[in-house]
Amino acid sequence: EAAVTQSPRNKVAVTGGKVTLSCNQTNNHNNMYWYRQDTGHGLRLIHYSYGAGSTEKGDIPDGYKASRPSQENFSLILELATPSQTSVYFCASGDEGLGGSSQNTLYFGAGTRLSVL
Amino acid sequence: SQLAEENPWALSVHEGESVTVNCSYKTSITALQWYRQKSGEGPAQLILIRSNEREKRNGRLRATLDTSSQSSSLSITATRCEDTAVYFCDSSSGSWQLIFGSGTQLTVMP
Numbered sequence: 001e002a003a004v005t006q007s008p009r010n011k012v013a014v015t016g017g018k019v020t021l022s023c024n025q026t027n028n029h030n031n032m033y034w035y036r037q038d039t040g041h042g043l044r045l046i047h048y049s050y051g052a053g054s055t056e057k058g059d060i061p062d063g064y065k066a067s068r069p070s071q072e073n074f075s076l077i078l079e080l081a082t083p084s085q086t087s088v089y090f091c092a093s094g095d096e097g098l099g100g101s102s103q104n105t106l107y108f109g110a111g112t113r114l115s116v117l
Numbered sequence: 118s119q120l121a122e123e124n125p126w127a128l129s130v131h132e133g134e135s136v137t138v139n140c141s142y143k144t145s146i147t148a149l150q151w152y153r154q155k156s157g158e159g160p161a162q163l164i165l166i167r168s169n170e171r172e173k174r175n176g177r178l179r180a181t182l183d184t185s186s187q188s189s190s191l192s193i194t195a196t197r198c199e200d201t202a203v204y205f206c207d208s209s210s211g212s213w214q215l216i217f218g219s220g221t222q223l224t225v226m227p
Contacts, residue, residue: 079156106160106162
């Protein structure tokens with residue numbers, strides 16, 4: 001069973017503070033992703049990575065940085081947290097798809113609920 | 118950049134009934150996936166159906182794909198309370214990113 005673990009599960013931060021969300025996967029997947037989920041917006045891609053040392057911008061990267069120091073770990077960093085970043089954040093890892101297809105099956109963590117006051 | 122949309126926005130059924138969720142997508146695809154997200158959890162894949170397939174089954178789940186109308190459906194038979202969740206579809210654009218719509222909220226009542 002694929003395993004993606006996020007920490008912390010809940011976080012309260014102050015405006016202007018620094019927040020780091022951590023994600024660890026034991027699937028040996030190359031690809032990892034950070035999403036945020038807000039009512040009415042579904043899941044929106046913030047940053048992704050296709051291997052250790054790489055980070056790429058997703059659809060809504062502003063205000064966020066990412067770090068992929070190893071195959072297993074992928075962090076999301078909010079250098080100056082704002083109330084608009086209050087959300088539920090999901091990390092996911094994925095394989096390259098089956099049978100030569102580029103379709104990417106993702107395995108999600110349980111999420112981190114972040115409140116910025 | 119919403120490439121897929123689920124409808125209806127919400128559904129309610131009683132246990133044992135069947136239900137269908139629909140998805141429309143906007144680009145040519147190599148495959149389409151259905152995910153389910155229960156309250157307090159991350160999404161989990163249910164079915165992957167490739168563009169050369171018209172139907173795929175997984176237990177009580179049945180997915181169909183119509184590439185001519187760029188639409189897909191997910192049917193659940195003999196629903197259970199634990200099927201209560203938000204259901205998402207993802208239409209592959211050929212890249213390895215995954216893009217969800219806003220989802221369909223399914224509530225199964227006892």
